[in-house]
Amino acid sequence: MHIKVDVERCVGGGQCVLSAPRLFDQDDDDGTVILLAQPEPGEEDDARQAARVCPAAAIEIID
Amino acid sequence: MRIEMPVWPFPRERPLDPPDRLTDLRATCPVSKVRMYDGGQAWVVTRYDDIRTVLGSDDYSSVNTWKYQPSASRAEAERGEHSFTTMDPPDHTHFRKMLTRHFTVKRVAELRPVVQTIIAEAIDRFGALPQPADLVAELAYPIASRTMCHLIGVPYEDREWFEERAEIRSVIDADPAEAAQATIDLLEYVDRLIGQRLDEPQDDLISKLAHELLVPGRLTRPELVATVRLLLTAGHETTATMIGTATFVWLTHPEQLAQVQADRTLLPAAIEELLRYISMLHITVVRRAKNATELAGQQISPGDGMIANPAAANKDPAAFENPDLFDIHRDARHHIAFGFGVHQCLGQQVARLELNSVFGVLFDRLPNLRLAIPAEQVEFGNSNLIGVQSLPVCW
Numbered sequence: 001m002h003i004k005v006d007v008e009r010c011v012g013g014g015q016c017v018l019s020a021p022r023l024f025d026q027d028d029d030d031g032t033v034i035l036l037a038q039p040e041p042g043e044e045d046d047a048r049q050a051a052r053v054c055p056a057a058a059i060e061i062i063d
Numbered sequence: 064m065r066i067e068m069p070v071w072p073f074p075r076e077r078p079l080d081p082p083d084r085l086t087d088l089r090a091t092c093p094v095s096k097v098r099m100y101d102g103g104q105a106w107v108v109t110r111y112d113d114i115r116t117v118l119g120s121d122d123y124s125s126v127n128t129w130k131y132q133p134s135a136s137r138a139e140a141e142r143g144e145h146s147f148t149t150m151d152p153p154d155h156t157h158f159r160k161m162l163t164r165h166f167t168v169k170r171v172a173e174l175r176p177v178v179q180t181i182i183a184e185a186i187d188r189f190g191a192l193p194q195p196a197d198l199v200a201e202l203a204y205p206i207a208s209r210t211m212c213h214l215i216g217v218p219y220e221d222r223e224w225f226e227e228r229a230e231i232r233s234v235i236d237a238d239p240a241e242a243a244q245a246t247i248d249l250l251e252y253v254d255r256l257i258g259q260r261l262d263e264p265q266d267d268l269i270s271k272l273a274h275e276l277l278v279p280g281r282l283t284r285p286e287l288v289a290t291v292r293l294l295l296t297a298g299h300e301t302t303a304t305m306i307g308t309a310t311f312v313w314l315t316h317p318e319q320l321a322q323v324q325a326d327r328t329l330l331p332a333a334i335e336e337l338l339r340y341i342s343m344l345h346i347t348v349v350r351r352a353k354n355a356t357e358l359a360g361q362q363i364s365p366g367d368g369m370i371a372n373p374a375a376a377n378k379d380p381a382a383f384e385n386p387d388l389f390d391i392h393r394d395a396r397h398h399i400a401f402g403f404g405v406h407q408c409l410g411q412q413v414a415r416l417e418l419n420s421v422f423g424v425l426f427d428r429l430p431n432l433r434l435a436i437p438a439e440q441v442e443f444g445n446s447n448l449i450g451v452q453s454l455p456v457c458w
Binding site for chain 1 (some may be wrong): 118119156158160163164166167168169237396397401402403404405406407411413
């Protein structure tokens with residue numbers, strides 16, 4: 001699994017940080033998404049959850 | 064034969080369940096024409112996926128949706144009053160990104176000690192009142208107001224004045240002239256506060272926004288005034304109503320309350336389920352179709368009004384099994400109680416912080432908290448938000 005984030009689309013809702021805090025953070029300046037890491041085995045569900053609840057469709061999961 | 068077009072909003076038979084008519088439409092004709100109170104028409108969208116599509120897709124606009132809004136917003140639109148909630152990208156993006164840094168998960172977590180102190184003091188004062196007392200007016204509003212006043216930098220002594228004006232604006236059948244005057248009053252009030260903070264900055268959001276955005280010319284003064292006005296009213300009635308209504312749900316589901324009391328790790332998921340189950344936004348949100356498109360078999364024309372209501376999405380059985388059941392053990396995290404798309408609630412982490420903090424201590428501090436009247440007699444309000452108007456309790 002591979003995650004791609006689109007900072008231009010991101011509105012800084014923070015849903016990804018709640019879903020997968022090890023994978024996502026928010027930029028201190030404008031709140032947009034920062035991808036901290038690609039998912040390790042066992043983190044796929046959290047990554048999928050983050051993509052599912054992102055309000056701006058800024059997270060893409062590539063299997 | 065002419066079939067009478069249903070009038071929006073549909074009446075609710077039971078305060079916390081979606082209108083039966085909406086549930087019927089979801090099963091029979093999931094995107095349907097409805098008549099608005101002023102005679103105009105719009106589409107009501109009833110399925111979770113379709114509602115997410117309307118709120119999340121660039122085919123639908125937030126500009127000029129006032130025609131489909133209750134009177135306060137209409138009065139505002141007629142005055143040409145705009146905040147970033149009625150803009151599309153890229154204008155919206157420009158505004159929102161200036162504010163988001165103050166509402167990230169990390170920044171909001173820093174507020175936790177202050178919010179916990181506000182809550183502890185509010186519960187102490189509440190517990191000392193003669194019984195029964197109204198939990199909404201005496202506990203929920205003080206918590207929500209103090210938190211917002213602290214965050215934004217508004218004097219708490221002014222709270223009754225601006226809460227009254229915020230309420231005038233949110234009543235469904237508000238008098239447009241009165242709603243417009245309430246808006247003008249609030250804008251003038253905010254403008255004065257901004258003026259003060261330009262001269263004497265404090266550690267609050269008004270000061271930060273004034274110096275980060277207004278001084279370097281990233282926002283004009285009317286733009287900043289409209290933005291702060293929105294922040295001031297957006298986090299008040301919403302969180303207060305949610306605290307009161309959630310308390311009602313806990314008191315009418317004592318077994319689930321006992322489970323959370325016994326195992327506090329269940330609380331964050333339970334808060335998401337409360338947000339889903341209560342779904343306060345029961346009339347809005349509204350969008351306008353930008354392009355000709357098809358939705359659930361209906362031909363949507365450019366300019367059509369679309370009612371994409373989060374409460375309808377959150378009670379769709381395709382997205383949540385037995386949706387009308389309150390169940391803290393379900394995974395409710397994909398609810399859209401805070402909306403969906405680029406306009407999803409900016410302050411949602413503040414709301415989560417307040418709700419988790421309140422229900423982390425309320426029933427420990429007041430273990431005998433109970434309704435002072437039968438549950439059926441609890442009054443639900445006539446506003447943009449569904450929720451308890453007052454909640455008489457003993458403890």
